[in-house]
Amino acid sequence: MYRWIRPLLFQMNPETAHKLTLTTLSRIPSVSSFFGQAKADSALLSQSLWGLRFQHPIGLAAGLDKNGEAVDAFLKLGFAFIEVGTVTPLPQPGNPEPRLFRLVDDRALINRMGFNNEGAIKLHERLAKRHISGIVGVNLGKNKVTDNDRAVDDYIQLVRELYSVADFFVINVSSPNTPGLRDLQAADTLIPLVDAVLKERGRQNALQGGPLKSHHANEQSGALTGRQTNLGGRARGALPPVLVKLAPDLDDEAIVDVAKRLVDVGVDGFIATNTTITRPSLQSQHRAETGGLSGKPLKERSTDVVSLVYRATEGRVPVIASGGVFTAADAFEKITAGASLVELYTALIYKGPEVIEEIVNGLQSLLQAEGFHSIKEAIGALHRT
Known part of the structure; x- marks a missing residue:
């Protein structure tokens, strides 16, 4: 069906098409049924991570549904999990338009949105009212007007306000579109910020009467007991895992160093990677636009970062791969490099919702063809060969 819709959407300004799609999905979630739904063989593709049960490894990356408008529809499309945001404590308009560009010849996008969103209170309201069960994570950022020396306050406030509706949190200090944000990636700045977020998570857990429970490697395979909160996958009393999203533009040594130090602090995982400010060989009209x-074009570097993080942490915490995944073979490459889960964004724009089922079914076939009995056997297999 998407092959009939895409030409109409691609005649529109990219942001107009984006808003139209979200509005349609938010008001009529049942429209997602026209695109089918991914069905996974649980014996092959399902796994438990951080006490959350993932039906298969394919999820929606942050940035597409910043305000949690179409959570029900995206879950109905067949994503095993979705990541909403980036959200900031206060609403903000983001950068001036135009700020989103299609690079059709390169199967790529450039965006300089600038964390445009309606703020934490609005996101909380929407997530609290959703109807479809599923795993929903929240990507956290600071407001543009917040100085870096006070950035930790924004992240703490977001954990406090969204704790009850998030199945996991992602600390985003790697977007290239908020001035000065990437300065927070330096280990000496990032470590205290992450430590403060973890402590706030513990405080919120204590306020709700939950036990303090780590999610590190020896506990990743078992689901936590307890009643689920709202419609998410997180059991009541369980700590939502905290992940850090990494920039692909850090050099290899910096990625290894920060990954090791963050795991020692207690971070529960990583997302590799955010968008890049580099410009590999591109052909499209908008190739010179600034932004992420x-x-x-990001596929190879994203896979490299997955490998670096997996090796640096010795597979002790899960890695979510994000960047350039269009096919089952792309996803399989990320998984064998060390990714436990894989997120899509750009592929959804170019190939439509059918890409979810295509990748899920293709992954099952690839796992069987390579002799794996479960996805967990395949994670990081490249490093054991």
Whole structure:
């Protein structure tokens, strides 16, 4: 069906098409049924991570549904999990338009949105009212007007306000579109910020009467007991895992160093990677636009970062791969490099919702063909060969 819709959407300004799609999905979630739904063989593709049960490894990356408008529809499309945001404590308009560009010849996007969103209170309201069960994570950022020396306050406030509706949190200090944000990636700045977020998570857990429970490697395979909160996958009393999203533009040594130090502090996982400010060989009209580049040109570097993090942490915490995944073979490459889960964004724009089922079914076939009995056997297999 998407092959008939895409030409109409691609005639529109990219942000107009984006808003139209979200509005349609939010008001009529049942429209997602026209695109089918991914069905996974649980014996092959399901796994438990952080006490959350993932039906298969394919999820929606942050940035597409910043305000949690279409959570029900995206879950109905067949994503095993979705990541909403980036959200900031206060609403903000983001950068001036135009700020989103299609690079059709390169199967890529460039965006300089600038954390445009309606703020934490609005997101909380929407997530609290959703109807479809499923795993929903929240990507956290600071407001543009917040100085870096006070950035930790924004992240703490977000954990406090969204704790009851998030199945996991992602600390985003790697977007290239908020001035000065990437300065927070330096280990000496990032470590105290992450430590403060983890402590706030513990405080919120204590306020709700939950036990303090780590999610590190020896506990990743078992689901936590307890009643689920709202419609998420997180059991009541369980700590929502805290992940850090990494920039692909850090050098290899910095990625290894920060990954090791963050695991020692207690971070529960990583997302590799955010968009890139580098410009590999591109062909499309908008190749010189400023902003973060996503899609096919990011695939190789994203996989490299997955490998670096997996090796640096010795697989002790899960890695979510994000960057350039268009096919089952792309996803399989990320998994064998060390990714436990894989997120899509740009592929959804170019190939439509059918890409979810295509990748899920293709992954099952690839796992069987390579002799794996479960996805967990395949995670990081490249490093054991």
